[in-house]
Amino acid sequence: MAGPKYPGFDTLALHAGQSPDPATGARAVPIYQTTSYVFRDSAHAASLFNMERAGHVYSRISNPTVAVLEERMAALEGGVGAIATASGQAALHLAIATLMDAGSHIVASTALYGGSHNLLGYTLKRFGIETTFVSLRQPENFRKEIKPNTRLLFGETLGNPGLDVLDIPAVSKIAHEAGVPLLVDATFTTPYLLKPFEHGADLLYHSATKFLGGHGVAIGGVLVDSGRFDWEKSGKFPQLTAPYSGFHNMDFEEESGTRAFLLRARREGLRDFGACMAPMTAFQILQGIETLHLRMPRHVESTRKVVGFLTSHSHVEKVLYPENEDHPDHSLAKRLLPKGCGAVFSFDIKGGREAGRKLIESLRVFSHLANVGDAKSLVIHPASTTHYRMSDEDLKKAGIGAGTIRLSIGLEDVQDLIDDLDRSLRAAQK
């Protein structure tokens, strides 16, 4: 049935969250480089602190520049709101710390970024939050590990390192049947390629450092809430549905309904943990988002060409990209990711660890570093860098081969990228 239309993605990427600055008329998002905000009078101050009026008090809690980024990301993802954080890891921690206490349990995919695996598998354990890791290839694996104290299911839209595709509709159904939300790390896909909320996810976050910022200049994260999870009905989240003495006995769900999670995350999480985003960082990430809809198609187009080149190369053992028919998640990717499977993928070079090392050292256009999602093409060889202490056997358990190379395809002339890889693959075999 036809009705009024929402602005398109490209328009929201440029405009959502910001109107020209009322004070100066500035068209670009102003950088409000300030820690704090002058109150009109004592009554106004009291009302702001008691959440009777909207506005800013202190930039650890909220800041006008950061708020533009938050609102823009909520608009692009179709959420009720968002909180920008100091990094993607801070966003993951904020989500978990808002939802659970010591004694809680998470079921997470094994296909995770190493930093997330460390947080869940080691660090949070010290604080009494346990995680069971499961292979995401069979969504029912999540159900099998759910316990009475499980409070969250978690996975990446495209998992590390093999681009395992999370079956969001199936896993979210399992989560909801258990009365818990599904949180996804959507960093590799961005809202341009996939909108997890449309498939049933409840919460998501990005390492905004990657494709959102897009230029490798700023570290940041964004946590977005769909507002669709009914905390009251679940009955498993007294953090959101019972009076909280740490905030004037507020019952966050009763107070704000769809905004309960973000309200506590901001008013407690940013207040107490303090992993906020700086306004300059928000500005830099916003500059990236303004061209997200132009960059992502080019990232994907170039990646497809590079994947095609590597797939038929005689010195390549295998290429892990879900658009290839031999990828285990090929059909799922076709269903969930019709616009593309992103621009980060792995391939195995013949010749193992030594060939991998030589390849890296021969590349000229690709930059050898520990990041992805830059406008510039990036490469890393886990066996000789991030995982160099691990034996070949242990690498295998982690889903990494001795010759596994991870690429992040940038926006250069794709023929230059292919030529660089071709020359270096040959050099690696010498």
Next chain:
Amino acid sequence: MNLAIDGRQAFAYTAAHALEPAKHTVVFVHGAGLDHSWWGLQSRYFGYHGCNVLAVDLPGHGRSEGPPLPTIGSMAQWVGKILDKENVKSAALVGHSMGALIALEFAARYPERAERIALIGVGYPMKVSAAFLEAAQKNDPSAYDMETIWGHAPQTPFGGNPNPGMWMYGDTLARLARLAPGVLYNDLAACNAYAAGLESAAKIGCPALFILGGRDLMTAPRNAHSLISKIKDSKAVEIRPSGHSLMAEAPDATLDALIEFILGAS
């Protein structure tokens, strides 16, 4: 607080304060398809500034058990039952959109119980387009889109939300997604069918404040003139940049107008 009305569970937000007989009471009544949390900032303010607050969830909305009530008159009666249950003899009523019609009807039916009424985002007649009604009747998602897009000023997708980090369209859609099928249609049909507006307005003896959004796409300010002219002691405030969702789009200006109208008089 939870309470039983006609044998069904009902809910009213009280800003975490128990009601005290010595205090003035302010009753907040939400609009079509919404709930008490739509009044978050405003109801909280009055609860922390010396008033009893009852921000109700109408039957079938928020935490109140359904089914929804079919007419504006029956909803006004139900509000009266809430006051009876809490031994509140009279109160100031603040209503938004459909809630404004309910407040108007309440004040006309129970003049001794309405100390003053604030009618926000209201017009009369509150006709709903056939396309909107049809979509709502079919529980078609386009009905939620119409409620969301027409429920805010045209610049909303591009403007900064006064509430940091929140996306107004997304918030409205998430609220509507929680509704049981048929509730939005029930409310829209009740607004569309309400025909007693001018007659009821003529009966109003208490002060009335109209708070209108200058860019309201659902109830343009000119559509309130007929009601304003019928109420002897009435005043109108137009908040120019706001659309229909004044409590979210212009929370401070809306609250300031309510403070002056309600607390300025007490």
